[in-house]
Amino acid sequence: TTTETSPAAESTGDKPVYVFLPKSLNNPYWVDARKGMEDEAAKLGVTAKFLGPDTDDAAAQVAIFDSILATKPAGIAISPNDPASVLDNIAKATAAGIPVIAWDGPVPNSDVLGYIGTDNVAAGVQAGEALAKSVGNKGKVAVVIGSLSAVNLNQRLEGVKKALAKHPDIQLVATEVSGESVATAQTASETILQANPDLAGFIGIGGSDLPGIAGALKSADKCGTVKAVGFDVVPQGVEGMNNGCVDALISQKPFGMTAQALQILVDFHNKSSKLEKDFVVDTGVVTVTPDTLAEFQKTAH
Amino acid sequence: MTSNGEIVKQETHGASSTNQLAPAIARTTLGQKTRKTLRKIVTARESTLAAVVILLVVYLSWASPYFFTAGNLTVVGRQIGLALIISVGMTFVILIGGIDLSVGSVVAFVSVLTGVFIVNLGISPIVAVLLALVGGAVVGLVNGSINAFMGIPSFVVTLGMLAVARGLSLGITSGSTISGFPSEFLFIGQGAYLGIPIPVWVAAIVAIAAHLVLTRTTFGRHVYFVGSNEEAAKLSGIRVRRVKISVFVIASTLAAVSGILETARLSVGQPAAGNGYELLAIGAAVIGGASLFGGVGGILGTALGTSLLLLIQNALILLGISAYWQQVFSGVIIVGAVALNMWRKQRN
Amino acid sequence: MTSNGEIVKQETHGASSTNQLAPAIARTTLGQKTRKTLRKIVTARESTLAAVVILLVVYLSWASPYFFTAGNLTVVGRQIGLALIISVGMTFVILIGGIDLSVGSVVAFVSVLTGVFIVNLGISPIVAVLLALVGGAVVGLVNGSINAFMGIPSFVVTLGMLAVARGLSLGITSGSTISGFPSEFLFIGQGAYLGIPIPVWVAAIVAIAAHLVLTRTTFGRHVYFVGSNEEAAKLSGIRVRRVKISVFVIASTLAAVSGILETARLSVGQPAAGNGYELLAIGAAVIGGASLFGGVGGILGTALGTSLLLLIQNALILLGISAYWQQVFSGVIIVGAVALNMWRKQRN
Amino acid sequence: MAEHTLIAMRGIVKRYPGVTALRDVSLSVEPGEVMALVGENGAGKSTLLKILAGAARADEGVIEVSGQVVQVHSPRESQAHGIAVIYQELNLANDLSVAENIYVGREPKTRFGTVDFHAMKSGASRLLTSLGINISPDEIVGNLNIALRQMVEIAKALLVDARVVVMDEPTSSLTEEEVATLLTLVRQLRATGVSVIYVSHRMREIFEIADRITVMRDGSVVGVCDAQTTSPNDIVQMMVGRELEDLYGVRTVPVDHTAIPTLEVRGLSSGALLHDVSFSVRPGEIVALAGLIGAGRSDAAMTIFGAVKRRGGEILIDGQPMALRTPNEAMAAGIGFVPEDRKRQGLFLGLPVRENMSSASLPRISRLSVVSQRQDRELARRYAKQLGLRESAIEVAAGTLSGGNQQKVVLARWLARLPKLLILDEPTRGVDVGAKAEIYQLIRTIAGEGVAVLVISSELTEVLGIADRILVMREGYGVGELDAAQATEKRVMAMATGVQEDGS
Ligand SMILES: Nc1ncnc2c1ncn2[C@@H]1O[C@H](COP(=O)(O)OP(=O)(O)OP(=O)(O)O)[C@@H](O)[C@H]1O
Ligand SMILES: Nc1ncnc2c1ncn2[C@@H]1O[C@H](COP(=O)(O)OP(=O)(O)OP(=O)(O)O)[C@@H](O)[C@H]1O
């Protein structure tokens, strides 16, 4: 169950080590991301590490970034908790000749070589559209969000609101925070259901939110009646979909994203990359519905 | 849970500061007795806090048509229940003048253990639950033993355990969650008996038992004594170490109980569970009148503190307060409630 | 920061338990004096902890080629510096027997304030920083006043403030982060003077000043008196409330200082900043020997505690320990270090 | 004697860092005897008894109970050998009730195995009544004053079915009445074959009750005497190493009765305990407040010092009415106050003796708020010397000093402040005879310099020995004033108890 493809304290003298800096660790989304990285590393025969703070935390992530710079890795992929906070370290890494790419979330106005990932606003728009579709373009909807201050979640929220704005008969009646905790997400969803007996649908923005929403719908016996849309195809989301509690999942394909990102880093390290500075690789967002779930699961990994 | 009067009456043994002493004369008529009981309730340490909680409930019933519905009460009840189980354990630790920062991590650890046992290893739920409880108890045993035998402050010991237990949960699962529990297991978190959610039953039983233990048994008295003056307790022949270790085992085991129920409620074993629960539990006990210096506090106060904290959360959502400002309200209400309680106490 | 011996020597005045008293005879030769100083260092409360930290540094220098590099030392130094500033303030609060849970939220509040002042309102950085510091001090004033005048336990007051300050930060920014600071502001977080990062300079000045205040001034004495025995302090004519309020103002203001530096270091004002810093700061002080019951502790201990905690984090990354298991190691090391310290103390 | 010696401690050695508290001490107690243990402050009495009680471990030596060598590693084990202890530093849980404190560890049980509160309360009531104390068993111990807490501690020890009761200064804060009750109790114990080890600095009690006397000095036993054949002077000589001729000293400077009183209180009332008390103290005068437990003397002192809220009446300092709402204001007005409960109200136990001593004089020894280390040390040295504290004790934590030496630290704090009115509440509680003489001499000296002194003492001989005037209080009222010349023990007691008003 170790993270790296290499034993813990191996000497990293000559062999290149690639480092991925996720926003956090304790979220199933990052499990898929890590597996993608590990599989690709095994394929390419390189060492790759997955190092992040326990929970989303910009300062802690920067501290890890700081420390990892000292080890002179062969390449870094960063999914920033806050883009502005990593500018300094990216500049230092670049100055030290370490290629850095942004992955999962962009770092505008920085020295990163480019970005691979999705557009969170676009993903939000897709989620909003999926919800609008499933509630029949009308009714009250509510949002549960992991954190009010996480940049990526706010971008998704922005997209969701953008999409919903196109549907005048849809009302956003509540936005509650879960603190990235399934328990709190479920509690908040349960309470929202109490306060809005005629709710038509939910969107869970963060990784822990949809599982909480699905649990709340199940315990209130409202699966199917109240629609639920969320991000990331995590096990509980799949389970919810199988139970009829979840109607759509927006996948950012974390597995493929990291695999591709590692390939890009290795190419940069070997100076064989054909990508230009400020490249953008959009890995795309997929809306998974109960009909397309089986197909998606076959192709995802 | 139980009638208010009952608990208050017993509570005053604990460590109250009511100075209204009835004369030693034994000839009390029935009327006098009732009046005495009434006065005890009104002047009890927790009465103002109870009044605040009741007022909050009354206000919410008036302000939101959704508050006093069976559905919402079930929702709030379950939340209070899950939190109360942990807070009760924390109260024991606080009473001896200690602190247990590891309860939240124990919730995560037990959540993961339950998942591994039931889903990955296919052990029967009952056995798995028992094993997970043992896991929780062992954490407490380690906490308590290090604290009692090495004399390391409980804050440090349990801060270390906070990291260790969380790290184990992360390490065991590599960060992923475990789902796929059988429905008979999920029942203990999601089901109800006589219309009342199982976690509420469990919490009620735990709280009443803990209350009786603390007020009626020698062990309970010794907990207060150790917290009030450890040196004196030792000199009085109390086995202080044993009391300390027991108390940490109780706290961890109750955190484990809550962790198992929460796992069942959420249908998922997850290493991220229980984050920050320690602050909630300590807060509940302290708001309920427990002193972090030990020797003062009780289950009734803790129950009120827990209820207050979770009712506020429920209220802010029901009343549609913007999520961006909710914390400001909740902070002010908490301090306000305790200030009222203090002010009443000082005036007495 | 300063030479070890210096600090240790002064520290023993604080509240040490070294009972090795030199004979009253005044005719001490130079050799005797050196030996006396040496013995004081060796038997000082913090010496074992210092030894552990030094051993850790030595081990790391040996185990990782990256540890003892200018780059890494700068990195670790800055991290320790930022944390130490908060821990120093926390030490004052803990010394009077209180606790301040709001420091992390103050970091966020001040981070947001700085952003609003500098970026949104275009106020000149110096004025903005001063205003933000005032904001932090006001938080402390509120904490301290409620605690001192209403007698509400500091745990409850600052738990409320934890929520309120965090809520205000969220509310003011609607959750968004603020970037676009001018480079002269960023310099205080990212720049260096004589090759040493600015936050390290600030932390060193803060720590030395705090150490001198605590060991040399009447205010410092009063802090220890209040923490040691509040009743006796009052009867010795000490204005206990004033001391309490000052201490909370110090803690909040130092949290604000750290918040401003961190904002400059991260180039972003963010309402999510400082999450969980309270536990880190309390942990650092307690690991450094401070007692949560008040009256015992010192800046040297806190500095060692802070260094230990942050060195461990750095070490685990440098040594390539899996992120999923890091916490297990760090918990064990923390408890182990304190256990060693305890064991040494008991043997003395 | 066919019986074994009940308790024999042999060759006990106890070292603390920097101090050897006991060097090769032996002590024996026969069944049914009262063995008094006397010695200067810091001689090692409490340490020896703590070792017997299992509260401290001896570095060397053996303990025998009835001729059997036993291991006493914890208070539990000691209790199992039938040893009950009244500790000098009271060991009660302040947050719990009187009954719970008395019965801790020995709680009566109901049929269901729960604590039988009813039996506990009635048992506690009975015990307290037998001690002549009228407090409710439900009272929270923290609300009691030190004398009452002392009685609770006594009751706690008497509950045990003990073979030997160890009493470490049980009477240091008691008044004559309670002392008489306690001594009666000790006699009853002896009559039933229970032995008592009795520590006190009050010679009168020792000779009233003891069969044998063990004298300690500086960590060693210097003699064991038969009480019948020894005189108090011999004992004092053995303890202190010199004769004490005039314990209380004599007034050298006459009091100016025309001077404006330094302190005048008119109709002072506070709380439920103090009603309409009036008196005055002139410069250079020593006035004593006498009375029984709970007479309100301490409350009067605390009220004057601003530590208890005044509900009525006036306080005049040098003829000027003063508000004195806080101790800080009282100090600014020139008042110093040695409280009765050194542990709770006086000492910073974890801090060095030096810092304890200078805590009320910091402004005087600091410049721009920076404490002068030199003056700080000098102050501590000077008063340590005056009060007979070893100089090496200056840097140790106050909590590690012996009881009597702790008392000296609190005294030093207020002597060092040079007040114009010094209020002393039980200033010599637990202080040995030698040091007492020094303290009385000091009081005389500062009075001679014009300081007004208000002394509260439960030891009648002390009140009579030192005061120029005695104000007697009962149940919160001032019930009469006596001039030193007119005062006798009988008269003071009569006024204090109200048994026989003579209202002179
Ligand atoms: N915990 C401790 N640490 C260090 N020294 C101690 C400790 N306890 C006692 N001592 C020292 O041991 C010596 C004997 O003290 P002890 O309390 O036995 O004296 P005592 O005869 O009871 O005096 P008193 O009449 O004042 O009560 C003193 O010098 C005291 O400072
Ligand atoms: N019978 C009693 N029951 C409960 N509390 C009592 C009783 N008698 C006195 N007290 C408490 O003890 C205190 C006695 O007052 P105070 O200390 O001023 O008397 P005192 O004359 O100094 O007596 P002492 O010599 O015992 O110190 C009061 O605060 C009161 O609360």
Ligand SMILES: [Mg+2]
């Ligand atoms: Mg003694």
Ligand SMILES: [Mg+2]
């Ligand atoms: Mg008194």
